[in-house]
Amino acid sequence: MYQHEGPSLAVSTREGIVKEFWGDGTPTVSKSTQDDCYFEYFENQYRIACQDDHTQQICTLRNIYEIVRQCKEGKTREAIKADLSLKVDNFQKEFDTQLDNAIDLAVRLWLMIHIGKLPRAVTGQSNVVWKEGSLRATVNEQFQHQLILTDSVKFEKVFNLRNVERIADVKIQWTPNLVDHLKFNEDGKKPVLNVFHHATFLKYHENSTIYPQGLIQETLRTLALLLPSHDKSTRKWFTPHLTSLRLDAAVLACGQLKLEERQIDHFKFWHDRLVVLKQYFDDSQPRTIKQWWFDDRKRVQWFWVAIVLVVCTVLFGVIQCIEGGWQIYKAYYPSI
Structure with missing residues (x-):
């Protein structure tokens, strides 16, 4: 069995991972909260894979680094698997599954996309299938421009995760995939929106060529759209999620989009998912008093409703005062 680095990877190990995965051009890694988010994911994935790696020690860091290096070179899965088999002592056919698991693990750790099977974990995540050919081809096929929906939508400042949860009653599910x-799911009792929050990881990949050109930058822009850095209400709303769910704090450092940047035409990869989410947000109607109170999308309507409430409150107050005065009067002059 493995001598795992323990519950927390050493800084030197983290630096080695970042260097092997993303090269020397990435920021210096320190043992900070931001980095802990990705490396906690790394350790969890690594630990699960090691549990099924008991016959031969194939899921080692050395092998993972080598698999990633060959993926960068554009080698096919078949070639990577053949090369990996040479590193196994007394290789036998039944070790094939372990080889596949090691390759899938390396991809999950490097790209944070759910690929392969995790027999000891139920994830509920979308799965990418990579059976043959180069990894780059599979990734490019997975992340294509989504321009099927042609609906015109506007991203007003009110459109952010805080309001999607409070007004549209959507559950925000933070995903490592x-x-x-x-991805928006309406099948359950409550609609669920998945949000990839690993902003530090995305910034590691800013100069990567394994993803389609522009995907990483656009993903960061979606985070800036939904979690605007300068919005105090959003920051206040996000803080409990950050502390209780151990999310990446760097997600609030993605900036804030200007008016011209909040146009749907500026989004290609996440275009359709944004359209679906915005349409649901626009069509949703408050079902509780609390949701109604938070809903300021229709400011004019909200203003007049507020005026009516104030008038009704004053009117009821006046009526109660008159009624109270009349009762006092009757107490002093019961014969009238």
């Missing part, structure tokens, strides 16, 4: 980013 990039494939599920902005």
Whole structure:
């Protein structure tokens, strides 16, 4: 069995992972909260894979680094698997599954996309299938421009995760699977929106060529759209999620989009998912007093409703005062 680095990877190990995965050009890694988010994911995935790696020690960091290096070179899965088999002592056919698991693990750790099977874990995440050919081809096929929906939508400042949850009553589910980013599900009792929150990881990949050109930058822009950095209400809303769910704090450092940047035409990869989410948000109607109170999308309507409430409150107050005065009067002059 493995001598795992323990519950927390050493800084030197983290630096080695970042260097092997993303090269020397990435920021210096320190043992900070931001980095802990990705490396906690790394450790969990690594630990699960090691539990099924008991016959031969194939899921080692050395092998993972080598698999990633060959993926960068554009080698096919078949070639990577053949090369990996040479590193196994007394290789036998029944070790095939372990080889596949090691390759899938390396991809999950490097790209944070759910690929392969995790027999000891139920994830509920969308799965990417990579059986043959290069990884780059599979990734490019998975992340294509989504321009099927032609509906014109506007992203007003009120459109953010805080209001999507409070006004539209949507559950925000933070996902470690990039494939599920902005995936919206209405099948359950309560609609669920998946949000990929690993902003530090995305910034590691800003100069990566394994993803389609522009995908990483656009993903960061969706985070800036839904979690605007300068919005105090959003920051206040996000803080409990950050502390209780151990999310990446860097997600609030993605900036804030200007008016011209909040146009749907600027989004290609996440275009359709944004359209679906915005349409649901626009069509949703408050079902509780609390949701109604938070809903300021129709400011003019909200203003007149507020005026009516104030008038009704004053009117009821006046009526109660008159009624109270009349009762006092009757107490002093019961014969009248």
